[in-house]
Amino acid sequence: xxxxxxxxxxxxxxxxxxxxxxxxxxxxxxxxxxxxxxxxxxxxxxxxxxxxxxxxxxxxxxxxxxxxxxxxxxxxxxxxxxxxxxxxxxxxxxxxxxxxxxxxxxxxxxxxxxxxxxxxxxxxxxxxxxxxxxxxxxxxxxxxxxxxxxxxxxxxxxxxxxxxxxxxxxxxxxxxxxxxxxxxxxxxxxxxxxxxxxxxxxxxxxxxxxxxxxxxxxxxxxxxxxxxxxxxxxxxxxxxxxxxxxxxxxxxxxxxxxxxxxxxxxxxxxxxxxxxxxxxxxxxxxxxxxxxxxxxxxxxxxxxxxxxxxxxxxxxxxxxxxxxxxxxxxxxxxxxxxxxxxxxxxxxxxxxxxxxxxxxxxxxxxx
Amino acid sequence: xxxxxxxxxxxxxxxxxxxxxxxxxxxxxxxxxxxxxxxxxxxxxxxxxxxxxxxxxxxxxxxxxxxxxxxxxxxxxxxxxxxxxxxxxxxxxxxxxxxxxxxxxxxxxxxxxxxxxxxxxxxxxxxxxxxxxxxxxxxxxxxxxxxxxxxxxxxxxxxxxxxxxxxxxxxxxxxxxxxxxxxxxxx
Ligand code: SF4
Ligand code: SF4
Numbered sequence: 001x002x003x004x005x006x007x008x009x010x011x012x013x014x015x016x017x018x019x020x021x022x023x024x025x026x027x028x029x030x031x032x033x034x035x036x037x038x039x040x041x042x043x044x045x046x047x048x049x050x051x052x053x054x055x056x057x058x059x060x061x062x063x064x065x066x067x068x069x070x071x072x073x074x075x076x077x078x079x080x081x082x083x084x085x086x087x088x089x090x091x092x093x094x095x096x097x098x099x100x101x102x103x104x105x106x107x108x109x110x111x112x113x114x115x116x117x118x119x120x121x122x123x124x125x126x127x128x129x130x131x132x133x134x135x136x137x138x139x140x141x142x143x144x145x146x147x148x149x150x151x152x153x154x155x156x157x158x159x160x161x162x163x164x165x166x167x168x169x170x171x172x173x174x175x176x177x178x179x180x181x182x183x184x185x186x187x188x189x190x191x192x193x194x195x196x197x198x199x200x201x202x203x204x205x206x207x208x209x210x211x212x213x214x215x216x217x218x219x220x221x222x223x224x225x226x227x228x229x230x231x232x233x234x235x236x237x238x239x240x241x242x243x244x245x246x247x248x249x250x251x252x253x254x255x256x257x258x259x260x261x262x263x264x265x266x267x268x269x270x271x272x273x274x275x276x277x278x279x280x281x282x283x284x285x286x287x288x289x290x291x292x293x294x295x296x297x298x299x300x301x302x303x304x305x306x307x308x309x310x311x312x313x314x315x316x317x318x319x320x321x322x323x324x325x326x327x328x329x330x331x332x333x334x335x336x337x338x339x340x341x342x343x344x345x346x347x348x349x350x351x352x353x354x355x356x357x358x359x360x361x362x363x364x365x366x367x
Numbered sequence: 368x369x370x371x372x373x374x375x376x377x378x379x380x381x382x383x384x385x386x387x388x389x390x391x392x393x394x395x396x397x398x399x400x401x402x403x404x405x406x407x408x409x410x411x412x413x414x415x416x417x418x419x420x421x422x423x424x425x426x427x428x429x430x431x432x433x434x435x436x437x438x439x440x441x442x443x444x445x446x447x448x449x450x451x452x453x454x455x456x457x458x459x460x461x462x463x464x465x466x467x468x469x470x471x472x473x474x475x476x477x478x479x480x481x482x483x484x485x486x487x488x489x490x491x492x493x494x495x496x497x498x499x500x501x502x503x504x505x506x507x508x509x510x511x512x513x514x515x516x517x518x519x520x521x522x523x524x525x526x527x528x529x530x531x532x533x534x535x536x537x538x539x540x541x542x543x544x545x546x547x548x549x550x551x552x553x554x
Binding site for chain 1: 372374376377379380384390401402404405428462464465469470478507509510515
């Protein structure tokens with residue numbers, strides 16, 4: 001018997017995928033199969049780029065915390081690097097090391113959240129996410145010790161970092177670096193070979209190498225497709241040139257590879273943090289700049305390997321105390337451009353898995 | 368690999384965690400140790416030090432500090448000290464970035480340590496000058512590490528800091544063992 005059927009268009013969100021921020025997907029389904037996807041965003045738009053035009057260079061640091069709120073330290077770093085390039089400021093070595101150390105700790109925290117929410121989207125509600133959060137909390141405790149805030153850190157300043165860590169920071173970092181590998185291993189035992197995880201994510205939502213490069217995808221999503229591109233190696237900033245670490249790559253570019261690359265990157269981040277802890281030089285943490293400083297007219301672009309991909313700041317100065325223009329290249333926004341294509345032909349149950357594996361943060365998409 | 372082995376391995380991890388002591392705390396009754404650098408609300412303001420220069424208001428990215436001053440007639444030889452008529456911090460829009468504290472040239476403004484100031488109305492979320500004058504003087508040691516060096520702890524009841532003490536004096540730093548005890552094993 002041939003039943004008459006028609007396609008149905010449904011809205012997912014703006015609440016549903018809110019584990020990653022407020023986001024809405026308008027999905028057209030043929031039965032359970034996705035035939036059309038239209039991502040709709042802008043619910044978190046705050047006008048960061050415009051706000052930056054009326055704030056001084058130091059005040060903008062507080063805005064960058066709120067871009068990708070799971071990796072504020074790295075956002076801070078990208079922004080201050082752009083300002084330093086614009087104003088021609090040099091950073092003392094201790095400041096650079098502290099930046100790299102905190103950025104790597106932040107990357108661990110952010111990847112743990114990405115992994116946790118991916119598993120949550122797979123239907124493992126609660127348990128693995130809480131394991132990830134438990135580890136992330138310990139990193140946030142360190143940030144609280146360092147700069148008084150856990151998420152909106154505002155720790156870095158043009159010219160270095162804001163202040164010297166308190167003395168108790170160092171034993172706490174040592175303890176964290178000693179215990180985190182075990183905790184990650186525990187997480188891996190829990191999920192990496194789990195049949196349900198494998199069945200739901202292996203081969204699901206494949207992003208080919210060519211497609212990823214064509215769409216300017218960056219970060220772990222690009223590396224999972226087999227492209228060894230990491231700005232920490234390709235265009236080293238701060239002291240990454242002195243660091244010894246590997247760039248993990250995936251082979252198939254499916255959801256499982258994206259998940260695995262993040263877990264492997266956590267191990268590399270621990271390695272970098274370990275080296276920073278070992279080689280931390282003495283001296284000042286910051287070269288003093290006045291609060292209202294005026295960079296010479298000109299423009300500068302600086303980019304970093306953020307936890308989600310290439311995060312870039314383009315600043316134009318007209319010689320005033322605030323930038324004339326601030327453009328933010330946010331990785332999540334660009335990574336989202338392939339989502340529609342990756343979803344076509346998959347079942348609606350795979351939608352959240354594929355979306356979760358991209359690890360998109362809406363605070364950065366809408367900025 | 369036989370089917371189910373991965374799940375069995377996962378179950379082992381779950382089992383081990385089942386018998387471990389919990390990491391969560393029951394919040395209002397129990398609290399985790401909060402670091403004394405925590406940038407919280409309840410701004411601490413020392414009237415004796417404040418000259419009404421309004422640097423804090425100028426540096427605030429949100430523009431939420433409102434200052435109205437009048438000449439006081441005191442200290443005319445050192446340039447005039449102004450009397451504060453209004454010093455309102457509208458913390459509903461405050462992001463606790465601490466730039467105001469960083470800006471104050473006279474160490475008159477400090478971050479506090481609280482985080483429990485939820486109110487039903489936005490208009491209640493303004494810290495007025497009277498409240499600042501009356502508030503407990505428990506500054507956060509963020510930006511004032513010298514307070515930590517003298518062993519000050521904002522979470523000890525009754526350990527208020529007078530304006531003379533909030534300055535820049537140094538004393539003995541805690542030992543490595545003390546730090547380990549409090550910040551690593553104590554958590
Ligand atoms: S903490 Fe930041 S937002 Fe709050 S009053 Fe001070 S400068 Fe303004
Ligand atoms: S608190 Fe400090 S910065 Fe603000 S008006 Fe008083 S002296 Fe000036």
